[in-house]
Amino acid sequence: MDNCIFCKIVKGDIPSKKLYEDDQVVAFYDVAPAAPVHVLVIPKEHVLESARAITSEHAALIAHIYEVIAKLADELHLDGGYRVVTNAGPDAGQTVMHLHFHLLGGKLGPMA
Ligand code: AMP
Ligand code: ZN
Numbered sequence: 001m002d003n004c005i006f007c008k009i010v011k012g013d014i015p016s017k018k019l020y021e022d023d024q025v026v027a028f029y030d031v032a033p034a035a036p037v038h039v040l041v042i043p044k045e046h047v048l049e050s051a052r053a054i055t056s057e058h059a060a061l062i063a064h065i066y067e068v069i070a071k072l073a074d075e076l077h078l079d080g081g082y083r084v085v086t087n088a089g090p091d092a093g094q095t096v097m098h099l100h101f102h103l104l105g106g107k108l109g110p111m112a
Helices: 003-011 056-077
Strands: 016-023 025-029 037-043 080-086 101-105
Touching: 003 025, 003 037, 016 056, 025 056, 037 056, 056 080, 056 101
Parallel strands: none
Antiparallel strands: 016 025, 025 037, 037 101, 080 101
């Protein structure tokens, strides 16, 4: 989609520090980390603006995203655990309207 920063990252038009890529998803480091480890996992296709629009049609994609997150957490040695966040809508502070999941690790505080 034009004017979507994450679509531009997928295409390589905007640089990113990618950790993982397959036919369905890309994972890259968040440019403004909110935790010692802060990675974004996104579908390559601009299928949904936010988690609010997820239906059972997206079940395989969402399961795959969580599998990738768990694999990355292993590779990043987040042995003590990690947090997955998806902001949906303005009240949650969503700034990029391309479905994405934040993988947060390291020493985390309580949830806001
Ligand atoms: P959200 O607030 O849930 O929409 O999250 C969007 C995230 O994208 C924020 O944590 C931003 O720091 C991050 N972000 C924005 N632009 C970039 C970029 N070019 N590369 C990496 N992360 C980005
Ligand atoms: Zn997009």
